[in-house]
Amino acid sequence: MMEEFSQILLLFISTILVNNFILVRFLGICPFLGVSKQIETAFSMGLATTFVMTLTAGATWMINTYILEAFNLPFLRYVSFIIVIASLVQFVEMFIKKTSPVLYKALGIFLPLITTNCAIMGLALLIPLNNYSFIASIVFGFGAGVGFTLAIVLMAGLRENLEFGDVPEALQGVPITLMIAGILALSFMGFAGMIAM
Structure with missing residues (x-):
C-alpha cells in the first residue's frame, strides 16, 4: 500500500516538474504564449x-x-x-x-x-x-x-x-518571449535527474 502511494506521488511530482507538458514535452505552446x-x-x-x-x-x-x-x-x-x-x-x-x-x-x-x-x-x-x-x-x-x-x-x-525592463528594440515582443520560454525549458530540464519515472 505504501509502495503504491509512493509510486503515485512520484508520478504526480514527475508530471509537474520532470515531464512538464509545456516546458519538457512542448505540448500546449499556443496558450502558453498567448495567455501568459x-x-x-x-x-x-x-x-x-x-x-x-x-x-x-x-x-x-x-x-x-x-x-x-x-x-x-x-x-x-x-x-x-x-x-x-x-x-x-x-x-x-x-x-x-x-x-x-x-x-x-x-x-x-x-x-x-x-x-x-x-x-x-x-x-x-x-x-x-x-x-x-x-x-x-x-x-x-x-x-x-x-x-x-x-x-x-x-x-x-x-x-x-x-x-519594466530595458529590452533592446530588436528583442521586444516575440523574440524575448521565446528566449524566456527557452530558458524556462532549460531550467525544468534540470529536474530530469532528480526523479526516475
Whole structure:
C-alpha cells in the first residue's frame, strides 16, 4: 500500500516538474504564449485546463478500458478522445461564461481553443500508452494540469516584470518571449535527474 502511494506521488511530482507538458514535452505552446501576459488570466487559464485535463484523464481511461479495449476498437481512440475533450471544454466554457463574464472575456478565443490544445490530446493518448490504472490516470491528468498552470503562471510573471525592463528594440515582443520560454525549458530540464519515472 505504501509502495503504491509512493509510486503515485512520484508520478504526480514527475508530471509537474520532470515531464512538464509545456516546458519538457512542448505540448500546449499556443496558450502558453498567448495567455501568459497577465498572471491572473494565466492562472485562470491554468485552472480551466487543469480541470479539463483531470476529467479527460478519467473519462478517456474509462472509455479506453471498458469500450475500446473491451470491444477491440482501439482505432477509434482519436475520435472518441476528441469528442470527450470537446464536450468537457464546452462544459467549462459555459460554466465560466455564467459565473465570471469578465474572466470569460479575458480568456477570449483561448478558452474554446482548449479543445484543440495538444497537451490535452497528448495526455489522453499517453494514458493507454503507459498502461496507467484509473487512479494513476487521474493523478497524471491532475499533475499535468498543475504543471501546465505552473509553467504558464511563471511565464506570465516574467512577462509582467519584463514590461519594466530595458529590452533592446530588436528583442521586444516575440523574440524575448521565446528566449524566456527557452530558458524556462532549460531550467525544468534540470529536474530530469532528480526523479526516475
